[in-house]
Amino acid sequence: MVAQFVRLKLTLLANTFRRSVWQTIGVIVGALYALSIVVIALAGAIGGGFVDPVATGQVMVVAGSVLVLAWLVVPVFLYGVDATLDPHRFVTYPIPRPQLLAGLAVAGLVSIPGLATLLTVVGTAFAWWRTPLVVLAALVGAALALGLCVVGSRAVTTALSPLLESRRSREVLAIVAIVPLMLIGPGMSWFSQQAADVTDEGGMSGAIAAAARVLGWTPLGAPWGLAAAAHDGAWLGALGRLAVAAGTLALLVWVWDRSLTRTLTAPATGGGKGAKAKGLGMFNRFPATPTGAVAARAATYWLRDPRYSTSIVIVPLLPVVLAFAARGADGGASGVVLALAPLTAWVLGFSISADIAYDHTAFALHVATGVEGRADRWGRVIPVLVVGAPLTVAYGVLSAAITGHWPWLVPILGLSLGTIAASAGVSSAVSAHWLYPVAKPGESPLKQPQGSAGATMLAQAVASGLTMAVSAPAIALTLLAILLPSPALGWVTLLVAPVLGVVVLVLGVRWGARRFDQRAPELLQRVLSYA
Template sequence: MVRQLIRLKAKIMWNTISRQTWVLVMTILGLLYALSILSMIGAGVVFGILAGHEHIIMPMLTFAGGIFILGWWLVPAMFSGMDNTLDPKKFAPYLGPSRKFAFGLSVATGIGVPGIFSTLAFFMPAIGWAVAGQWVSAIAALLLLPLALLTAFTWASAITTWVGVRLQATSTRRDMSTAIATIIFLLVFTPLGVWINWIVQDFNPDFFIQSAEIMGWTPFGAIWGVPASLAQGNILFACLRLLIALVTYACGFWGWSHVIFGAMSGLARPVSQKAQEAIAAGRREIDPHHAQKKFAHPIAGRATSSAKVPNALPRVELWQICGLSAPTASMAARTARYWIRDARLLVTVITVPLFFFMGIMWTRLPGMSSAHGTFFIYMAPVLIGATIGASTQYDSTAFWIPVSSAIKGKHERRGRLFGSLPLNSGILVVCTLAIAFFKGLGIMETLVLLIFLMALLIDAAVVTLIIGSAWVYPVQPPGTSPMSARGTGSFMTTMLTQTATLCGSVIASLPVLVVYILSNTGVLPSWMVVLTGIIWTCLFAHLGLLWAGRIWDRRSVKVLNTIRSWPGH
């Protein structure tokens, strides 16, 4: 069974990779990049030990090995929806859960780029001990390598499946957990260059030596502490650490064997007492008085029954108070809601402050000019605007709602823009104030920067709305991780559309950009940027949305058919 599952996983992965040329090319490039990184690390380990730095390098390898296994426990669980190739639920109609089946699935987890990279990386301690002349430790590290891989894969399977089963209870819980996991991932790995720079600058060998000693007694690092204890001649400590490693794997396999039963047979969710009473009484609602509750009408100021007026109507009427027509207000209310509810859009919102953080920190790194940080700051509003214009794709097949309701294009396009502005512009204002605080900008300088960034955001959004009225590119289907590549085929179409959006955004912002540059050089006064930004942005948004609406009226049905053809939508 183990061999069959490995062959099945390899076959599925190969079919997925070879189906599109660009995916195959990117996978090969990713493997080559990973091999080059491992080769450089291996060369650094060998030459470092030969240069007499064994007392530093080997503890660093022990510490890194423990972090690697811990990463296998945490990262797959955070993105449980990214790789479900051998989801146990898919096998439920064909066989029952068993320990043999659980073992086979855990071994098959290593089939793929992460598994290959981990296997090669786990050879590093054995190579290091061999170069250092510690042959007993090198043989021990080599013999314990399968146990290290099984520990990583088994715990990854158990935790990922356990989390995944419970996240399927409600779509809201699943989407929010995915958004939080993606945000944590971005916060940790996006500024990786900053973290590495800080480690290199403040490198302390004693810290890694002490950390490796502690790591050697943890469940995810004990297996790497065995060769270290043998190198020190401490047989008792080596045996104790080996016992910890064996118990860790045994607990992981025991947990995985029990989790797989729940994953394949489902979890019992008892009916609440109130629901049972409602069923016995033949009621459709648990609380029959809830539908009769009154609420104040936001415009007329009178009480209205929620049975006659939907709960979503007050949000629409709030937009109508701002002067929007009913169709535009309904689209704006719907768009504003999904910027919070959709994990894929929410991650983009949270990514924006990260760009500003990178802009601030990048200028503080040695050898980096302010231009590096400015690039991140100016790219943030363009990214938001491009996502606003691409919200049609994120609607997926729910795009049929505005199409079938015969809403005019100008109302649909305006609703998407206006509904996206409160949240995104609010975040942009907060980030701009943070930039002003760290750079010590005055009130006028802060206002000029804010107007310029808002102009970039709105111009990029309008350009993307124009392009998105006729051409769309595939995105992740609803319910998937924002980090997943599922459903995102047609790489060439995506690249061309995004390139056209970026170039169009720059061209559309040229009047404001030119005045902003001349203002920074002292040729024009600062108030010219404010005046030009407001007038040009309002004029371009009005004319651009009218144009986008006309295109939408002609092409909306074709766009809907295109979205329906995407996998998973």
């Protein structure tokens, strides 16, 4: 039965190569990226074991704990993105539950993350290649770590499935998921800096050593600390870690078994009481005109649709990401932080580059009611400018306060205001001409539609390149005002950059409106083809 599950998963994986060329390319690129991560991890572990086994063991405990935690947490945020081998599909088959659990667990490894994890946990065990007995202990720890990853992810998602079946819960989780994704880069940067700090006596100094001591006795790090304890001759500690890891794995198997039984015998049902009406909402705050109606609907999207809300979540995290980036910048820390306001402006303007595709079948309302292109384009731009312009100014002031370069505030504000206008103008033109598949309403914003990776990257690259091109004069003026330095040129930038941005905005909206009027039925047909 386990072999049957594996064959089924392999068949489903092979079918992904037959759906579209772009999806095949995406899978190959993902596999190569995962392979590169595995090679780096194995080279670091085996090389580190040769140079300093103590320090290597401490790093492996911390890094391994993060790996297990990722397997436990990430599937919760991506619930419903990958529905292959969903247990609900096997309800009508008389499969004994132990065999179903084993089959699902082993088949869970047949994926790019699963195979990468398998190669990593087994390969890093050979960091202790100079001591065969420790290698054996490391292999036992690797098997336990792999079990915690696969069984733990299944147990957590199955136990939380009644909650995750709710659309509102999935939307909230999809938005919250952006936070750890945005902090991955800063976290890896901090970890690399700490890992480079090795004491003369061997072992890590500072935070990593302390974290390794604590995590080594938790279910997350116990499997990885097993070999480190054996290498140090602490066999009692190794047995303790073995008991922690094995006991946790047994508990997760029991939780998964009980949760799966409940899910298969009494599956969660969607629905529930609908929310009570609370007036017209945003439609009370905009004028009763075609442009106002589109603006009100777009503003509602920003507040209630997680596909738009993710852009709002990203913006508050940008100062944190740039602050970490500035720590590693050699002499360019101020420049990194001062990029906060222009970067925020670009993100907000770019966020409407796929607005028609996000409408999905609701775009038929625009076509059926004869909404003019001018009203559609301006209606989508207005909410971005109303919220984005003050936020961009606030971030410009914040970046100047952090760096202490107040004279640079004037050109930075000019560049930022020009960027948000130019970016919105380019997005208004691009979205009326170039559509590509996006996540459907109710789906996770992190879900990538099949076969859309290449088209999405190309469209986003074109939009970004156009924004950079039309903003080049403003960027040049800003750099000259800062590098010379020239306060007078800074005031010129504050005047010229927004004017250039407004010109691009008006031209982009007009061109997009013309394309909208010419191609509205064709755009609707294109959107419906993604349904």
